[in-house]
Amino acid sequence: MTKTINVKTRSRTEFIDITSEVKRMVSESGIKSGVCYVYVPHTTAGVTINEGADPAVVKDILSTLNELIPNKNSYLHMEGNSDAHIKTSLMGPSQAIIIEEGKLQLGTWQAIFFCEFDGARSRKVMIKVMGN
Ligand code: ZN
Numbered sequence: 001m002t003k004t005i006n007v008k009t010r011s012r013t014e015f016i017d018i019t020s021e022v023k024r025m026v027s028e029s030g031i032k033s034g035v036c037y038v039y040v041p042h043t044t045a046g047v048t049i050n051e052g053a054d055p056a057v058v059k060d061i062l063s064t065l066n067e068l069i070p071n072k073n074s075y076l077h078m079e080g081n082s083d084a085h086i087k088t089s090l091m092g093p094s095q096a097i098i099i100e101e102g103k104l105q106l107g108t109w110q111a112i113f114f115c116e117f118d119g120a121r122s123r124k125v126m127i128k129v130m131g132n
Pocket of ligand 1: 079081085
């Protein structure tokens with residue numbers, strides 16, 4: 001079973017915590033042991049797993065990405081959003097999380113973040129829960 005969630009972003013670059021939505025899909029699936037795939041079908045948005053406890057962490061990740069990969073005019077890609085494509089490739093389009101005892105095996109401080117790099121837009125995240 002694959003489910004799609006819609007994410008509405010409000011800024012050009014932004015991380016949105018989608019952990020609770022992914023957890024809900026896992027519990028609705030009834031699968032006790034398996035893998036949960038989280039896939040973002042976009043070229044200027046990705047998904048990453050990192051600390052969710054202190055919101056300063058993802059702010060630091062985002063500001064560092066923006067510093068390292070500025071939105072400048074000298075890229076070849078005519079659309080003017082090459083920085084967003086590059087940041088997306090660094091974060092990647094998917095994450096796989098192990099499920100045991102019906103629960104995502106995220107570490108204590110881990111959260112799943114949708115990574116917007118060319119918002120604000122309406123985005124999709126596909127979630128597939130597979131049992132053993
Ligand atoms: Zn583009």
